[in-house]
Amino acid sequence: MTVETSTAAMIKASEVNKFFGDLHVLKDINFEVPRGQVVVVLGPSGSGKSTLCRAINRLEPVNSGVIHVDGKELPKEGKALAALRADVGMVFQSFNLFAHKTIVDNVMLAPLKVRKQKKPEARESAMQLLERVGIADQSEKYPAQLSGGQQQRAAIARALAMRPKVMMFDEPTSALDPEMVQEVLDVMTNLAKEGMTMFVVTHEMGFARRAAHRVMFMADGEIVEDTTPDDFFTNPKSDRAKDFLSKILTH
Amino acid sequence: MRIGRVLRTSAVVAAASLALAACGDDGGNGGEAGGEEGGVAEKSCEGGGDASVTIGTKFDQPGLGQKTPEGMDGFDIAVACYIAKQIHGDDVNVEWKEAPSAERENLLERGDVDMVVATYTINDERKQKIDFAGPYLLAHQDLLVRADYEEIKSEEDLKDASLKLCSVTGSTSAQNVKDDFAPNADLVEYGGYSECMTGLQNEAVDAVTTDNSILAGFASAEQYKDKFKLMNFNLSDEPYGVGIKKGETELRDQINAAIEKMVADGDWQKFFDTHLGPSGFKADTPTITEK
C-alpha cells in the first residue's frame, strides 16, 4: 500500500474555491505537496492561508474544487472523513488541548479511541513523545498548569501520537510569548529533519529560511509565489511579496 | 369508540389539572359566587335583604355543592339556603364562600363564615374545635360501579386482592379502604373524583368509593346517567352536620329547628330527589343528634 501511494503527492489541491458569504477567501487554488516536503505558507493577515490549512482536513468545507490527501479525495463526512483526519496531524494557534484531561491523557486519547490501541502501549508511546518534545515531567498536569510553549509542544505530541502522514501547523507560535517561540520552533525543526511532510502557516521567517524546502506566498486568496525559501527572500517577483517582505524585515 | 375515550380523557386531564391549580388559590375569594343572573332555585337566597349570612360550602362537588355559571347548585346549597331563610327571613342575602375540606375548621374559628354546609362529617376530633348542628343527611361510604358490573355482590367480596378501587388522595374514604374494609385491594388515589370517574368508565378501576351522597351526585350528572349504580353498602356512617363556631348554642338550636321543619314540610325530600335522586340513591330522613 505504501508503495502504491508513494508516487502520489501527499497533498494535492485542484481549483479550490471558498467563500465566506460574499467574501472570496480562496481563489482557484492549485498546488501539490510531495511526500517529505516542508512547505511554509506566508502572507499578510486575511490572505486565506489559515483557511487553506483548515480546508485540507475539512475543518473548513470548500465550495468547489477537489483536495486529495495521500492520493485519496477528501471525503465529505462520516467515518471516511474521520479516518482521513486521523492521518493528518493538526496543530492550532490556540493549542486546544482538552482542558479536562491531563497532558498524557490528551496525548493518549485518540490512539485509544480511534486507533484502538491498548492502554499500556498508548501510554508508553505517549510518554516517549512527551520526552521527545521535552515535557515528560509535566505529563500528569492539566493544560492550564503549563506555559503556552509547553502546551503547544504537548499539542504537537498529541498530533504525532496518531503517527500522521502529514502535519498541518496553523500559526503555531502566534499565541505564544516571544521567549517561548523558540522551544516550539525547535521541535518543529527536528520534525522537519526527520522527514515529516509538513504544511506550516506561520510568520516565522527564520523557520522558513532554516527548515522549509518551499515557500508559498499567499495574498487576497491567491497563491502569488511558490518557490524555494532562498529565492523568495532574496528575489521576490511580485509587488505584493516585496511589500510584505519590506514590512516584515524592517521590523 | 377509542377516539371518544381519548377525547373524554383529555377533557378530564385538563379539568383535573385546572382544579389542582385552583387549589393554590386563596379559597376565600369566591365570595361573590352566584351573583350572576341565574335560573336555579337557590338564586332566591341571594336576594336583596339587609340580613346577610356567610356560608362555607364546596364549590366542586356535583349534586351537593357546585359553583356553576348559573350560580350555586346542589343539595348542600338547598339545605343551607333553607336554613338561612328560616333564621333570617326570606329576603336573606347569602354570601357563599368556598370551604375546602382542610380549611373548614379554620374558616369557622376565624369567623370568616357563619356556618359550614359542606359534606361535613360530624366526629369527635372536629368537635374539639367547633360545634355541629344536625345532621341533615346520614351518608355512608359506598361503592359506585358500572351498571353492568357483577363481580362484587357483598361486602365480603371487598377482601379480594385483585379489586381495583379508586378514591381521592388522603380522604377519609381512602383511609377506610386501607385500614378497614379492603386492606388488600389495589387502591388508586387521585386528586379528585373526576379522575376516578374516567377510570371507572375506561374500566381501569372496578369501583369508586366514598360517601354515597358524593357518588350519587356524580352519578346523577347528565353525562353519567344510567351508566353507573350504587352498591348500597353501609361501609361507614357519615352524618353530615352544619358546622358552627364553638359555643354558639343559640344558632345551633335555630339550625336544628330549621332542619326539623325542612323535613316535616317535605322540602328535605324535594331537595334530595332533585339533586341526588336520579342515581337511585335512597336515604332516610335525618334525626337531630347534636343538641
Add this chain to the structure above:
Amino acid sequence: MVDDLAFLFDKYNVVAAFWVTVQLAVLSAIGSLIWGTALAAMRVSPVPIMRGFAAVYINAVRNTPLTVILVGSSLGLWQTLGVTLAGERATEVNFRLAILGLVAYTSCFVCESLRSGINTVHVGQAEAARALGLNFGQVLGRIVLPQAFRSVIGPLASVLIALTKNTTIAAAISVAEAAALMKTMVENEAHLLFLVTVIFAFGFVFLTLPTGLILGWVSKKVAVKR
C-alpha cells in the same frame, strides 16, 4: 407542641412517605440525566431531523404543566390506552408512570442547562478532537459533554431540587409519597394544620438542602480550569 409532634410521628409513617419521595426523586433524576443528555446531543447533532425532534419535544413538554403530564400519563396512557410499564398493581403502574412523566418533563430542563454548558466549551476543543479523527459521538461524549457538565453542575442542582419538589405532584396520581401523606394528615388532623405543614416543609428542606450544598462543592471541585 412536642406532644403533638410525637403523636403525629407515632400515628403516621412520615419517614416511609418521604422514602417514596426519595425513590421518585432519585430514579427520576437518573432518568432525566440520561434522557436530557440524549436530547442535548440531538440538539447539537448534525442531523436536521434529530435537531428538529429535540426542539419540538422540548418546546412541547417544557411548556406543559407537570400536573397535566402526570395526570395525562395516568388517565391517558394507563386508563385509556392500557400502558402499564409492566406494573401489575395500580399503585405500581402509577409509580412507574409518575417516574416516566417526571423524566419526560425534567429532561427538558437538564437538556437546556447542558446546552448552555456546551456553549461555554470553546469551539477549538471540538475542532481539535475532530482533527484527531474522533467521530461525532466521541467528540461529544469524550470532550464536549464532560466539560459542559462540569460547568453546569450549579444549574443542574437547581433542576434536581425542583425535581424533588415536583415529585409532590405525583400524589395526584396515587403515588403514596410525602404530599399524599400530608393530604391524609391534613384531612384527619385539621386542628394540627400548622404543625403538619411545618413537618413537610422541613422534610423537603432536609432533602434538598444537602443536594444543593454537595453539588455546589462538587462544582467547585471539578471546575475546568481554562
